[in-house]
Amino acid sequence: METPSFEAPGGVGRGAHGPGQGARLTLTRPDDWHVHLRDGAMLAQAVADTARRFARAIVMPNLDPPIGKVHEALAYRARILAALPAGARLEPLMTLYLTETTTSSEVARAQASGIVHALKYYPAGATTNTAHAVRDLRRCYPVLAAMERHDLPLLLHGEVTDPSVDVFDREAVFLERHLSPLMRAFPGLRMVLEHITTRAAVEFVNASPDTLAATITAHHLLLDRNALFDGGLRPHHYCRPLLKRADHRAALVAAATGGSPKFFLGTDSAPHPRHAKESSCGCAGIYTAHAALELYAEVFEKAHALDRLEGFASGNGPDFYRLPRNQDRITLVKEPWRVPSTIPAGGDVLVPLRAGEVVGWRLAR
Ligand code: DOR
Ligand code: ZN
Numbered sequence: 001m002e003t004p005s006f007e008a009p010g011g012v013g014r015g016a017h018g019p020g021q022g023a024r025l026t027l028t029r030p031d032d033w034h035v036h037l038r039d040g041a042m043l044a045q046a047v048a049d050t051a052r053r054f055a056r057a058i059v060m061p062n063l064d065p066p067i068g069k070v071h072e073a074l075a076y077r078a079r080i081l082a083a084l085p086a087g088a089r090l091e092p093l094m095t096l097y098l099t100e101t102t103t104s105s106e107v108a109r110a111q112a113s114g115i116v117h118a119l120k121y122y123p124a125g126a127t128t129n130t131a132h133a134v135r136d137l138r139r140c141y142p143v144l145a146a147m148e149r150h151d152l153p154l155l156l157h158g159e160v161t162d163p164s165v166d167v168f169d170r171e172a173v174f175l176e177r178h179l180s181p182l183m184r185a186f187p188g189l190r191m192v193l194e195h196i197t198t199r200a201a202v203e204f205v206n207a208s209p210d211t212l213a214a215t216i217t218a219h220h221l222l223l224d225r226n227a228l229f230d231g232g233l234r235p236h237h238y239c240r241p242l243l244k245r246a247d248h249r250a251a252l253v254a255a256a257t258g259g260s261p262k263f264f265l266g267t268d269s270a271p272h273p274r275h276a277k278e279s280s281c282g283c284a285g286i287y288t289a290h291a292a293l294e295l296y297a298e299v300f301e302k303a304h305a306l307d308r309l310e311g312f313a314s315g316n317g318p319d320f321y322r323l324p325r326n327q328d329r330i331t332l333v334k335e336p337w338r339v340p341s342t343i344p345a346g347g348d349v350l351v352p353l354r355a356g357e358v359v360g361w362r363l364a365r
Contacts, residue, residue, distance in 0.1 A: 018301060023334040024364065025306060029326040030293060030313035031056040034155075034194055034215045034266030036128075036285065037080055037092070039063050041346020042271050047083045049289035050269070051090035052363065055326045058093045058155070058266070061120055062129040066097035070109045073116050093117040093321075095155060099132055100139045104146035111150040117321060118153040118192070119143075123161045127240040127284050128270065130157075137178055141185065148189040153321070155192045158201065159241050168225075171241050172200040183208065190320070195220065195268045197241045199251035205262050206255075213320045215266025216256050218295035219286045219353060224249045235277045236351045239270065240284040256296075256312055257305035264316035267292045273348035287352045290343060294361040295353070297332050301360070331364035 005026045019025070032054045037046045050057050059080065061067035067076050073094040080092045096102070096110055098119045110116035121140075122133035134140060147154055159170040160177060179193070193201060193214040205214045219239060224246040227237045237243065255263045269292060270285030277283055288295060293313065300309040318325045341356040342349035 018304070019306070019334050021334055024331055025297065025309070025334075025361075026329050026331045027310040028314035029055045029328045029330045030265060031058075031317050031326065032267050032269070032289075032292065033058045033192070033264055033317045033321075034060065034217075034268050035289065036060045036062070036268070036270040038271060039076070039079065041348065042273075042350075043079065043083045044085075045343060045345040045350075046269070046271050046289055047080055047090060048085050048088065049292075051084055051088040053289075053293045053330065054090065055328070056091040056093050056323070058095060058117065061095045061097040062122065062127075064129045066099075066129060066132055067094070068097045068099060068102065068132075069106060070096070070113050070116055073110075074113070077115055095120045097122070097132070098134060098140060098143070098154075100134055100136070102140065102143050104143055107143060107146040107150055107152060111152050116152075118155045119147060120155045120157070122157045123159060125161045126157055126159050128272075137182070144182075144186055144189060148186045151188075151190070153190040153192060155194055157240075158193045158196070168242060168244060171196070171198050175200055175204045179204065183212065187211070192266075192320070194266060195241060196252065196255075197244045198248045202251045202255045206260065210262070213262045213264065213316070214255075215268075216252055216263055217266065217268045217286075218288050218292060218299065219243070219268075220249065221252055221256060221299040222295060235279075235282045236353070236355065237286065238277070238282060238284055239268070239286045253299060253303055257300055257303040257308050259308050259311060261311070261316045261319060263312060264320065265296060265313045266317075271345060271350045273345065274342065274351050275348070277351065287343070287350050290352045291339060291354065291359050293330070294332065294359050294363065297361040298359065301334075332361045333364050334360060335362050336360055337362045 035057045095118045122130040124133040124135045158174045196214045225243040269289035271287045272283045300306045336358045339354040
């Protein structure tokens, strides 16, 4: 990877005063290691926004019905490619939805397919479209053994769903209750703890062997749980795992900007139509694909670590997945722009993060 190039009135590296307006930051084109592109009406918008910034994306399989088999992943991949705007490129890296009936032969087929790059564990009932997901992880152990043999990574929605556990503690409890035993049982299985939200998760990943990595979203780096109740109930800040206290957010920023290869970019951008969010029982998910890299740039700028954005966004993910780093580059400009208050998506609209407000970086045209 070439070093990121800065053309900056004021300089954009660590310890600098920070880049002035109009500063340009050029880096290796990043990948999104966790995104929800959906299907049908929503697909085109999510694909277009993702392809504008990212070369590849790990595509989550929680459709209704879920993508559980290789032939379903192949068909979904074709729909994603068909939804790309003319001239746009995106390589969808497909995943399968793990269930208690997933077979070891499906794992072998997934590995041989060349298009499936991981299986995704959701605890049943944790979030959007998880009714078919896993109730007892131990029932999946034979399949996890097959994944370990075939060297296919396991992606973890790391929360327990035990109703007796406080909803803000569900990630921390998952670490002790499920992840520690999992790591002991399958020392060779590569795992990604997705969308981490707590200091406990950061410490767990840092203390674990290199088989364990983690993705961090832009929204968990930018917001703490106060944002859920800022002047009233804010459904567009509701996601799973939930936003946490400010000290956890600080631990996530330190992990993302600290230069460790174990942490990389995964937006968890998750579009829902506005009416499904603004509801008496609203869906979890925050849409960030319209400004994903720009929002991460804000975080790294504030931490005086723009020189580390490239490793987090473009280097650590491909290294973990054992894929080549991208060759082409992308340029961000420090120039504020206003996010629209809604984005049309199919026949509906969605409300993106920062709706009606300003983002400090934009993509160079
Ligand atoms: O907030 C979330 N939304 N978290 C998830 O894990 C799933 C996602 C979705 O698919 O809407
Ligand atoms: Zn997700």
